[in-house]
Amino acid sequence: MRSYIPNFLTLLNLFSGCIAVVFAVMNQLDMAALFVVLGIVFDFFDGFAARVLKVQSELGVQLDSLADMVTSGLVPGIVLFQLLAMSQGSAWVGGTGVAESSQWCGWKFPPIALLGFIVTLSSACRLAKFNIDENQVTSFIGLPTPANALMVLSLPLILIFHQNDFLNGIILNQWFLIGFTLVSAYLLNAKIHLFALKFKSWSFNDNAIRYLFLIGSLVLLITLRFMAIPVIIVLYIFLSLLMKKE
Known part of the structure; x- marks a missing residue:
């Protein structure tokens, strides 16, 4: 029975990520951030439980990365998509909210917003490398996806809760967001050795x-x-x- 506990926690991570996706698509980015943080907490404790109970398995490793792909890979991509859309003067909420003048070939969002998913693609590469790299047991090579997700989600949280016109102007600048996206994607797969909190x-x-x-x-x-x-x-x-x- 105890072998199921870590995997159950991993599935809670995935479930939290699914809820975060819904909120991110609805442009409720503060709620999306809340459920990403909750998912990251479950992500921490599933590995902790596996080590304490001595029930680590290959299934758990694969399941963990699949959950992280949603919670820490897809959600940050959607958040950056929303921020890039906002930088063009429109918010995309479930396919609505973009003015006719902002539409391109019938798309109901500015195409530049799709650049946000570079982070999602980079997260997929990061997680795939992690699964086959035996050198990332006590340390990481490249920024872990949960840390990167928190960095991305800090942007809408600053917008919502700090209410600073100067910071808002920076965060909603399309060139800042494009640069931020590229730096985020680079850090995920950079050959930088980072310590683990183990x-x-x-x-x-x-x-x-x-x-x-x-x-x-x-x-x-x-x-x-x-x-x-x-x-x-x-x-x-x-x-x-x-x-x-x-």
Whole structure:
């Protein structure tokens, strides 16, 4: 019976991702972000449960990546699609909301919005590589899809909750969004070694970088709120490169 627990948690991740897709398509991006975060929590605990119960399996590995493809791959692509559509002065809600003048060949959304799905395609490549790469057990090569998803979803959360005209102008600029999409896609598959938050012991000496990252992330979240998320991703990459040099 215990062998089913991790897979059940993985399916909850997938179910959360499905709900997030619905909200993202409806342009309710704050709710989409909420269910992506919930899915990422389930994603963390399915691996944790598998290790604690000693029931890790090949099925679990494949199922985990399939769930992540929806929660951390498809949803960020839809979110960037929506933001790019908004950068053209229109919101796409279930096929409506684009003015006649914005339509192209009958499409009810600006074609530039499709660039957002570059992140979805890059996430698929990232997850496929992870499944066949035996070197990504204690560390990652390239930004993990959940971290990338959080970085993408920070954009609408900043728009909704920070209400800063300067930041809004940047985030809804099409060139910023295109550049952000390309950087996100690159980071997913870059040959950058990043540490995993897996503690073999609770010793500070053995996990100094991890503790520093967690404490720093907490301070940033308290002070900057949703603006902290991209900063945390940069901190994660910086500390990983520092850790590699040691």
